[in-house]
Amino acid sequence: MARSPDSSRPGLRGSIAFRLAVGYGVLLAASMATLSAIVYFGTVGVFEHSIDNKIMTVETHLADAWVRDGRTGLVREIDAQLHDLIDTDTEVVSLVDARGRILAGNMGRWYGDLPAAGELAFGQMERGGTPVSVRLIATRLEDGSRLIVGRDLIELDAIRSVVERALLVSGAVSILLAFFGAQIFRTRLEARIVRIRRTTARIAAGELSSRIVVMGNDEFARLGDDINRMLDRIEALMEGVRHVSNSIAHDLRTPLSRVRSRLDRALQASADPHALVADARLAIEDIDSVISLFDKLLQIAALESGVRAGTFEKLDLAAIAHDMTELYEAAAEEQGIALHFTGTPTTIRGDRDLLASALASLIDNAIKYGRNGGRVDVEVATVDGAPALTVRDYGQGVPPEDMDKITRRFYRVDQSRHLPGNGLGLSIVTAITQLHEGTLALRRLEPGFEASMVFPRA
Amino acid sequence: MPNCLVIEDDTETRDYLCSGLRAAGYAVQAETNGEAGNRRLQETRWDVVVLDRMLPGQVDGLGILEQMRARGDGTPVLILSALNSVDERVRGLRAGSDDYLTKPFVMSELLARVENLSRRNSWSREATALQVADLQLDVRTMRVTRQGTTINLQPREFRLLEYLMRHEGQIVTRTMLLEGVWEYHFDPQTNVIDVQISRLRSKIDKDFSPALIHTVRGAGYVLSAAPTYGPVTR
Numbered sequence: 001m002a003r004s005p006d007s008s009r010p011g012l013r014g015s016i017a018f019r020l021a022v023g024y025g026v027l028l029a030a031s032m033a034t035l036s037a038i039v040y041f042g043t044v045g046v047f048e049h050s051i052d053n054k055i056m057t058v059e060t061h062l063a064d065a066w067v068r069d070g071r072t073g074l075v076r077e078i079d080a081q082l083h084d085l086i087d088t089d090t091e092v093v094s095l096v097d098a099r100g101r102i103l104a105g106n107m108g109r110w111y112g113d114l115p116a117a118g119e120l121a122f123g124q125m126e127r128g129g130t131p132v133s134v135r136l137i138a139t140r141l142e143d144g145s146r147l148i149v150g151r152d153l154i155e156l157d158a159i160r161s162v163v164e165r166a167l168l169v170s171g172a173v174s175i176l177l178a179f180f181g182a183q184i185f186r187t188r189l190e191a192r193i194v195r196i197r198r199t200t201a202r203i204a205a206g207e208l209s210s211r212i213v214v215m216g217n218d219e220f221a222r223l224g225d226d227i228n229r230m231l232d233r234i235e236a237l238m239e240g241v242r243h244v245s246n247s248i249a250h251d252l253r254t255p256l257s258r259v260r261s262r263l264d265r266a267l268q269a270s271a272d273p274h275a276l277v278a279d280a281r282l283a284i285e286d287i288d289s290v291i292s293l294f295d296k297l298l299q300i301a302a303l304e305s306g307v308r309a310g311t312f313e314k315l316d317l318a319a320i321a322h323d324m325t326e327l328y329e330a331a332a333e334e335q336g337i338a339l340h341f342t343g344t345p346t347t348i349r350g351d352r353d354l355l356a357s358a359l360a361s362l363i364d365n366a367i368k369y370g371r372n373g374g375r376v377d378v379e380v381a382t383v384d385g386a387p388a389l390t391v392r393d394y395g396q397g398v399p400p401e402d403m404d405k406i407t408r409r410f411y412r413v414d415q416s417r418h419l420p421g422n423g424l425g426l427s428i429v430t431a432i433t434q435l436h437e438g439t440l441a442l443r444r445l446e447p448g449f450e451a452s453m454v455f456p457r458a
Numbered sequence: 459m460p461n462c463l464v465i466e467d468d469t470e471t472r473d474y475l476c477s478g479l480r481a482a483g484y485a486v487q488a489e490t491n492g493e494a495g496n497r498r499l500q501e502t503r504w505d506v507v508v509l510d511r512m513l514p515g516q517v518d519g520l521g522i523l524e525q526m527r528a529r530g531d532g533t534p535v536l537i538l539s540a541l542n543s544v545d546e547r548v549r550g551l552r553a554g555s556d557d558y559l560t561k562p563f564v565m566s567e568l569l570a571r572v573e574n575l576s577r578r579n580s581w582s583r584e585a586t587a588l589q590v591a592d593l594q595l596d597v598r599t600m601r602v603t604r605q606g607t608t609i610n611l612q613p614r615e616f617r618l619l620e621y622l623m624r625h626e627g628q629i630v631t632r633t634m635l636l637e638g639v640w641e642y643h644f645d646p647q648t649n650v651i652d653v654q655i656s657r658l659r660s661k662i663d664k665d666f667s668p669a670l671i672h673t674v675r676g677a678g679y680v681l682s683a684a685p686t687y688g689p690v691t692r
Binding site: 287 | 640
């Protein structure tokens with residue numbers, strides 16, 4: 001009994017859809033983190049850099065004033081700097097004496113020691129009664145006092161916290177998106193798969209004609225297509241098996257029951273010795289025909305399983321066709337048929353004996369059924385780059401309604417029932433052609449019949 | 459009298475084989491398993507061996523054959539097997555057998571093939587001038603004459619006649635002809651070979667006497683000047 005596709009939904013760990021979705025989520029989160037890092041350092045980093053630049057510019061300017069005009073000049077410049085209305089609320093500029101007292105400028109109370117001279121440093125300073133973080137540089141002057149130039153970092157801190165908050169929120173949102181996206185992804189994937197699994201379950205339950213509905217042209221559609229094609233083949237094979245068992249029942253039972261009745265008759269005491277010999281001979285003939293039938297069925301089975309493809313070699317199709325034409329020429333002539341061969345050397349990979357027996361079978365058919373045509377053509381040609389071996393007769397042909405059935409095992413066109421044969425010839429030819437990865441094309445002519453073994457391009 | 463070793467486990471087939479071969483004039487010994495067969499092969503020299511492919515016990519037919527060939531024993535071997543796919547046939551021939559016949563078999567076909575193998579050394583493949591009664595064939599010039607009259611043959615008819623002459627007095631079956639002359643291995647469905655023979659016969663025998671090509675009912679053909687030829691059992 002087939003399991004219903006829904007009952008066996010795999011656990012989260014076993015689900016490929018889940019694993020794909022988690023992978024997708026992780027990938028999304030990782031790319032978000034990378035992107036955030038770029039944004040963070042791109043904004044905050046640039047700000048920090050520009051603050052440092054401004055501090056250094058002011059410091060250089062004031063140091064020049066000290067060299068040029070001494071302490072008074074410097075104090076004047078500090079006042080000017082603080083009252084130029086540019087960045088006044090963030091600027092820190094001061095002159096501090098050797099003991100740390102503020103001689104000029106707007107510096108508030110400093111926490112801890114001032115940074116060593118000559119290097120930019122972060123620190124904490126009281127401003128407007130509240131401690132703020134600042135970045136500053138202290139330059140030692142010749143008289144022991146120090147020039148302090150810096151900026152408070154209120155703006156930068158504000159920007160930093162805005163960016164950080166934005167990144168945090170977007171990170172959370174992207175994880176949520178990844179999670180829900182993965183869920184949607186998984187659900188859709190599973191929905192597609194469930195549709196395929198429902199069909200396979202129906203087929204496993206015996207409903208062989210069921211097929212997957214194919215929509216669009218994505219991977220699933222193509223998978224569905226492939227599965228459908230496989231199912232067509234399986235169904236055809238099953239149909240073939242059914243047909244074969246029916247035919248075996250008929251084709252084997254008939255000669256076997258004849259043999260049985262002959263042996264039965266031979267057992268009777270009154271049997272005439274001559275009749276006995278004749279019966280035995282007929283019985284042997286019947287058994288031989290049964291054996292040959294079995295051989296053919298086994299041959300088809302062996303061909304269809306494809307085991308012989310390993311012995312393939314490069315060979316000339318035209319040479320084989322020429323040999324077979326020559327072999328059959330005399331037999332054809334006896335039936336009043338002229339057998340003609342045309343063709344040029346054509347190389348394919350294959351099995352010489354199998355190809356010869358397939359061609360022999362086609363020529364044999366053409367002679368048998370094309371009798372009133374007076375002519376049979378054997379042709380080796382390349383059609384659109386594909387080597388083809390064609391046998392054409394101009395007899396009464398095959399009725400249109402029988403065309404798609406004549407390659408079936410044991411199938412015989414009604415009007416040919418009186419001729420020798422068992423309806424396996426074309427099945428064997430089909431199997432041999434398929435083993436060579438070719439196709440057998442059958443065509444009605446007006447009048448006549450054409451069979452073409454078309455092989456893959458060399 | 460040529461001697462023949464039969465290695466076959468099935469009693470019925472073995473008896474059938476032995477009586478058929480004895481009636482055809484062979485001194486026959488039989489063994490039922492691989493080990494005994496192998497011993498017997500090393501004790502005596504045989505003209506021909508009929509070997510069942512599948513044998514009970516440690517050594518099967520292919521095993522015996524491989525050991526024989528490894529020992530340098532070139533005795534002609536005919537493999538008899540129920541495995542009839544071409545693959546198996548190829549495996550058998552590759553293992554060193556000289557011929558391969560599938561079960562169920564017709565005694566006349568088996569005898570023809572056994573005879574072909576046991577007489578292998580009595581005629582030379584290299585001989586270029588063949589003669590049977592008043593029929594002469596020269597392989598080099600492709601000239602065929604009978605009673606001094608030149609007979610024109612198609613190349614394939616020539617090879618057919620050559621094959622028959624090289625097997626003078628031996629029965630050759632249709633399958634052997636397809637294999638030996640056309641070099642194809644498959645079962646010719648209809649009477650194609652018979653038609654070829656009858657063509658050849660009309661050229662060789664029609665205007666001359668006695669007839670050289672004889673049909674052996676249910677078996678094949680034999681080319682011989684004598685009115686009787688090798689015994690045939692059917």
